[in-house]
Amino acid sequence: MVVLAIGLLSVAAQIAATMEAGTRSRYMSMASILASEKLDSLNKYPSGELTVTTATTQYETGTAESTDPTDANLWPGGALSSTPCATTDQWCDEVTVSESSGADYETQTQMVMNPGSNPPTFSPVTATIVHTNTGCVGTPAACGVPGPGAGTAATFTRRWLITSGPTITSVAGASVTANGVRRITVIVTKNINVFSTPVSFQISMVRP
Numbered sequence: 781m782v783v784l785a786i787g788l789l790s791v792a793a794q795i796a797a798t799m800e801a802g803t804r805s806r807y808m809s810m811a812s813i814l815a816s817e818k819l820d821s822l823n824k825y826p827s828g829e830l831t832v833t834t835a836t837t838q839y840e841t842g843t844a845e846s847t848d849p850t851d852a853n854l855w856p857g858g859a860l861s862s863t864p865c866a867t868t869d870q871w872c873d874e875v876t877v878s879e880s881s882g883a884d885y886e887t888q889t890q891m892v893m894n895p896g897s898n899p900p901t902f903s904p905v906t907a908t909i910v911h912t913n914t915g916c917v918g919t920p921a922a923c924g925v926p927g928p929g930a931g932t933a934a935t936f937t938r939r940w941l942i943t944s945g946p947t948i949t950s951v952a953g954a955s956v957t958a959n960g961v962r963r964i965t966v967i968v969t970k971n972i973n974v975f976s977t978p979v980s981f982q983i984s985m986v987r988p
Contacts, residue, residue, distance in 0.1 A: 804975045811968040811981035818938050818966045858941040860967045871940050878933035882913035885928035935971045
């Protein structure tokens with residue numbers, strides 16, 4: 781009887797570990813998609829918008845935001861910490877992924893520069909995109925479905941660090957400054973962690 785009890789407990793522990801691994805794998809897949817999505821978004825800006833090295837010179841004094849040569853999300857700076865987004869942090873956004881009645885929702889909140897602000901100020905802007913089982917991709921209103929529910933939602937924080945002229949190690953082992961390029965690193969972390977190993981995914985690229 782004792783042997784049977786020990787065996788059942790071992791099986792139960794194994795099942796719990798397997799379920800946790802499966803659920804964590806699902807969230808890791810979400811995190812990798814969100815990281816790739818953000819990196820692709822930051823890569824779409826023209827190379828000419830990546831020429832200035834500091835935020836102070838990147839914003840032209842006396843001009844409106846619409847005529848500024850560079851998007852604020854591309855300014856050198858940022859951090860890869862896992863803290864929630866601050867109201868003044870343009871290198872961070874939060875994405876909530878949820879599903880309901882055959883529809884997948886992605887709600888993103890990001891700091892956007894206020895038009896005409898000088899020095900620049902930022903405000904949070906939230907937008908929701910839905911992908912329905914009928915193939916519609918757009919806002920919930922445009923696709924004729926209700927807004928996302930909170931029951932199956934998972935929220936992730938995306939942060940990106942942009943380094944102008946990063947230092948790299950050559951084949952010979954020497955440190956070399958890569959002038960004229962920027963290294964963009966994106967890290968995605970699940971906000972509420974219930975796993976023994978946190979859900980976190982990081983990806984980098986170098987672009988002109």
